Amino acid sequence: MAAEVSQQYDTILILDFGSQYTHLIARRIRELGVYCELLACTVKMSELKFKPKGVILSGSPYSVYDADSPHVDSAVWNLGVPILGICYGLQEIAWNNGGKVEPHDKREYGKATIQVQPGSQLFNGLPNDITVWMSHGDQLSQPPAGFVAVASTATSPYTAIEKHDSQIYGLQFHPEVTHTPQGSAILRNFAIGICKANANWTMASFVDKEIERIRNVVGPTAQVIGAVSGGVDSTVAAMIMSKAIGDRFHAILVDNGVMRLNECQIVQKTLQHHLGINLTVADAHDLFLGRLKGVTDPEKKRKIIGNTFIEVFEAEGNKIEAQVEQEGRGKIEFLLQGTLYPDVIESISFKGPSATIKTHHNVGGLLDDMKLKVIEPLRELFKDEVRALGAIMGIDDELVWRHPFPGPGIAIRILGEVTEAQVNIVRQADNIYIEEIKKAGLYRKISQAYAALLPIRSVGVMGDKRTYEQVIALRAVETKDFMTADWFEFPYDILKLISSRIINEVPGVNRVVYDVSSKPPATIEWE
Numbered sequence: 001m002a003a004e005v006s007q008q009y010d011t012i013l014i015l016d017f018g019s020q021y022t023h024l025i026a027r028r029i030r031e032l033g034v035y036c037e038l039l040a041c042t043v044k045m046s047e048l049k050f051k052p053k054g055v056i057l058s059g060s061p062y063s064v065y066d067a068d069s070p071h072v073d074s075a076v077w078n079l080g081v082p083i084l085g086i087c088y089g090l091q092e093i094a095w096n097n098g099g100k101v102e103p104h105d106k107r108e109y110g111k112a113t114i115q116v117q118p119g120s121q122l123f124n125g126l127p128n129d130i131t132v133w134m135s136h137g138d139q140l141s142q143p144p145a146g147f148v149a150v151a152s153t154a155t156s157p158y159t160a161i162e163k164h165d166s167q168i169y170g171l172q173f174h175p176e177v178t179h180t181p182q183g184s185a186i187l188r189n190f191a192i193g194i195c196k197a198n199a200n201w202t203m204a205s206f207v208d209k210e211i212e213r214i215r216n217v218v219g220p221t222a223q224v225i226g227a228v229s230g231g232v233d234s235t236v237a238a239m240i241m242s243k244a245i246g247d248r249f250h251a252i253l254v255d256n257g258v259m260r261l262n263e264c265q266i267v268q269k270t271l272q273h274h275l276g277i278n279l280t281v282a283d284a285h286d287l288f289l290g291r292l293k294g295v296t297d298p299e300k301k302r303k304i305i306g307n308t309f310i311e312v313f314e315a316e317g318n319k320i321e322a323q324v325e326q327e328g329r330g331k332i333e334f335l336l337q338g339t340l341y342p343d344v345i346e347s348i349s350f351k352g353p354s355a356t357i358k359t360h361h362n363v364g365g366l367l368d369d370m371k372l373k374v375i376e377p378l379r380e381l382f383k384d385e386v387r388a389l390g391a392i393m394g395i396d397d398e399l400v401w402r403h404p405f406p407g408p409g410i411a412i413r414i415l416g417e418v419t420e421a422q423v424n425i426v427r428q429a430d431n432i433y434i435e436e437i438k439k440a441g442l443y444r445k446i447s448q449a450y451a452a453l454l455p456i457r458s459v460g461v462m463g464d465k466r467t468y469e470q471v472i473a474l475r476a477v478e479t480k481d482f483m484t485a486d487w488f489e490f491p492y493d494i495l496k497l498i499s500s501r502i503i504n505e506v507p508g509v510n511r512v513v514y515d516v517s518s519k520p521p522a523t524i525e526w527e
Contacts (some may be wrong), residue, residue, distance in 0.1 A: 003036035008209060009035035011195040013052035014168065016345075017060030017070050017088050020483075023345050024176040025056055025086065027382055030185055032243035033199030034191045038345055039062045045075035054082040054195030057089030058173065063103070063138050064088065064095040071096070073499035075273045082167035082194045084122075090161065090170030092139065097144035097168075104155075111179060119416040120150035122162060122169050123191050126182050132159075139172060166500050167194060178480070205387040210377050214244040217335060217375060223324050224375065225250045225317050227309075228279070229407070232400055233378060234394035236390045238277050240377045241336050243393075247278045248329075249336070250320050256305060258292075258418065261427040270399060280320065284312045292411060292418040296455075298483050298527035301418065305408045319369040322344025333371040339379050340386065394497045403434075403448045403481075416455035421508075426453045428506045429472045436498045437476075446488050449476040451502075452526045460510030462503075469510040472502055477524055485519040 004012075012029050016038055029036040033051045037050075041057070055076060062069040072092060075345040076083070085093040091101045091461040116123045123130075130151075140158040143149065147168075151160035162169045165168050167191065175183030191197050203228045218224060224241060228234040251271060255264045264281060272279040290303050321332045378386055390400040390445045410426045429451040452473045460467040474495075479485035499512040515522075 005037075007033065009201055010053045010195075010196060012036040012054050012056060012191050012195065013048070014038040014056045014058060015041040015043070015072055015076070015089075016058050017062065017092070019059035019061070019088065021174055021176055022058040023056060023342060026126060026341070026345070028176050029056075029191055029386075030201065030382060030385065031184065032188050032191055033201050034197045035201040035289065036191075038200045039504055041070050041072050043073065045073050048212060049315075052059075052079070052081055052310070053192060053197040054084065055079065056190075057083065057085040057092050057229050059135070060088035062088065065089045066100050073212075080106055082125070084168070084188065085168075086176070086464070087172060087174060088174055091138060093143075093168060093170045094140050094144055094147075094161075097147070099140060099141035099147070101138050101142035102141045103137060109135050112153050112156075113175070114151045114153050115330050116151045116160075117149070120160070120162060121159065121164075121194055122150065123172075124193060126185055130182050131180070132173035132175070133177045134173050139437070140170075147494075163177060165237040166228075169194075175272045182186055183381065187277065203385060203392050205388060206381075210240060210242045214241065214375065214377060218245055218248070221248075221330035222333040223248050223250065223321075223330050223335040224336055225252060225320060225372075226338075227251075227254050228267070228271060228277075229405070230263060230270065230399070230402075230403055230407055232390055233340060233383075234277075234392065235271065235387055235395060235399060236386050237336055237338040237377050238271065239275060239390070241375075241394050241397060242275070249278060249330075250317075251277050251279045252313055252316050252320075253279060253281045254309055254316075255283045255285050256309065256409060257288040257420075258305070258411040261431040266405070271398070275395070280316055281299060282312050283309070283314045283490055289418065289420060289423075290426060291473055294417060296416050298412055301411045302408050305352060305411060308369050309407075322386075334375045337374055337376050339376045341378075341380055341382050346381060400432050401444055403443075403446070406525060412525055413450055413452040415453065415526060422453055423468065424453055425472075425506055425508050429453075429502045429509065432501045432505060433474060433498055436494065436501065440491075442490075442494070445478070446476045446487065447479045447482070448524055449474075449488070451475075454513075458511045462510060467510045470508050471513060472506070472509050473513050473515055473526070474498065475515045475524070479519070479524075483519075487523055489517045490514070514515070 012034055014025050014036055026036050026038050094101055112132055114132055116128050116129050116130060139156055143158055143161050147161045147163045149158050150162050153159050156172055159172045168467050174180060192199055211478050226238060253267055264358055268279060268281055271277040287309055291308055292301060294303055294475060325331060388402050406412055410423055414422045433451045437449055446471050454471040454473055456471055457468050458471055460469060476488035477485040489518040502512050503509055
């Protein structure tokens with residue numbers, strides 16, 4: 001699909017050298033309305049199926065002069081398109097063109113003010129003094145022949161360089177991070193001003209082309225199945241598929257017994273009745289809870305839920321397949337998945353997939369043995385683009401902006417054994433929590449919020465009697481990319497109200513605490 005999209009839109013190619021910020025470059029370029037594609041720095045230019053309008057070389061944890069450091073295919077310099085190097089990317093430009101890069105005696109990390117020289121297209125329309133974010137230990141000590149400095153700091157004379165006639169530019173700082181306030185303007189100057197890329201990447205233009213592409217891929221008779229959860233990703237993917245092929249798409253909702261309060265009924269009403277999606281609900285509530293009995297380890301919980309999900313999903317898929325074949329309506333040949341671009345980026349990154357902190361329950365990694373062809377309508381999109389697409393397609397705002405919910409559901413928000421009673425406690429507490437957040441008008445300001453049940457009991461006094469009951473922990477974070485997150489600063493009166501309601505309305509709870517940990521070092525979920 002990526003090649004097809006990059007052939008339809010002006011595309012900026014981003015070559016990844018393993019930086020933790022590379023995906024942010026892609027996000028910023030997309031936010032400008034310009035399509036971009038991210039590939040590993042080792043890709044051969046001869047393998048490209050499109051001609052980029054420009055190339056961006058990312059940062060990296062490596063040093064260009066190390067023996068094992070990554071380097072770009074030399075053919076990139078002969079593409080005849082503008083090139084922008086960011087941090088390591090600047091050093092890669094210098095290294096390949098006769099400049100000198102050396103370790104600096106003082107690492108630059110954090111905010112810095114640069115002085116911009118007049119006349120550079122890269123800084124067109126920007127002030128002479130700009131605050132930027134630095135993160136480097138090496139720096140350029142001698143620029144290549146023909147390159148001139150267009151920005152500097154007191155300790156870095158070559159903070160930005162360019163060779164105007166070759167349209168090659170380098171930045172020692174990171175314009176993609178929010179800590180560089182003028183960063184988007186710099187990237188705009190490069191992508192639109194210098195590369196002349198059309199800013200025509202919109203979800204309105206994407207959806208019609210994607211529906212037509214799906215029709216061509218699936219054909220006139222093939223059937224498609226796919227799992228839905230009620231989250232924005234699976235709902236938007238299902239909506240696109242339904243619009244493309246109608247009732248030949250079969251959505252399956254698996255009730256795993258660890259969903260939120262009344263969630264299955266709400267999802268069924270939304271997808272089936274409001275959006276007209278062909279939906280089957282598989283009630284496996286007892287099966288999941290039975291297999292989770294006595295299990296306390298979070299990784300075991302995830303594996304049990306993931307494996308049981310596959311079992312139930314396959315069984316429902318077989319029932320649907322038998323029915324459509326009996327009716328002479330073709331065969332199930334495709335599996336719909338809601339894969340997003342960050343998942344793709346991680347798999348194609350120069351460093352490869354990151355170390356596993358915890359296993360993510362992702363249908364995409366579990367259904368290979370079904371021998372169905374995978375179809376991924378959201379594969380090229382970031383989360384904010386999926387939300388925009390959902391709004392364009394008429395999906396209700398409440399669903400479009402719904403907070404993420406993990407595949408293992410409440411099971412990983414119950415620290416300890418998962419039982420029907422524990423599930424009910426978390427469901428009620430979480431429902432009160434989200435209800436009050438919405439009443440206070442804070443839901444859209446928070447990226448993710450939930451209630452967790454801790455594996456401890458505490459002493460309390462209720463109705464002049466001693467109690468020894470359970471503890472609810474509330475979590476709420478703000479984040480742009482879910483790679484880092486800060487805890488949300490609630491007004492005290494809202495927290496007081498939420499705590500009071502949970503203790504008074506949820507049997508078995510006598511204490512509520514609020515999690516004030518950021519990510520890192522903590523993760524967003526407790527398990």
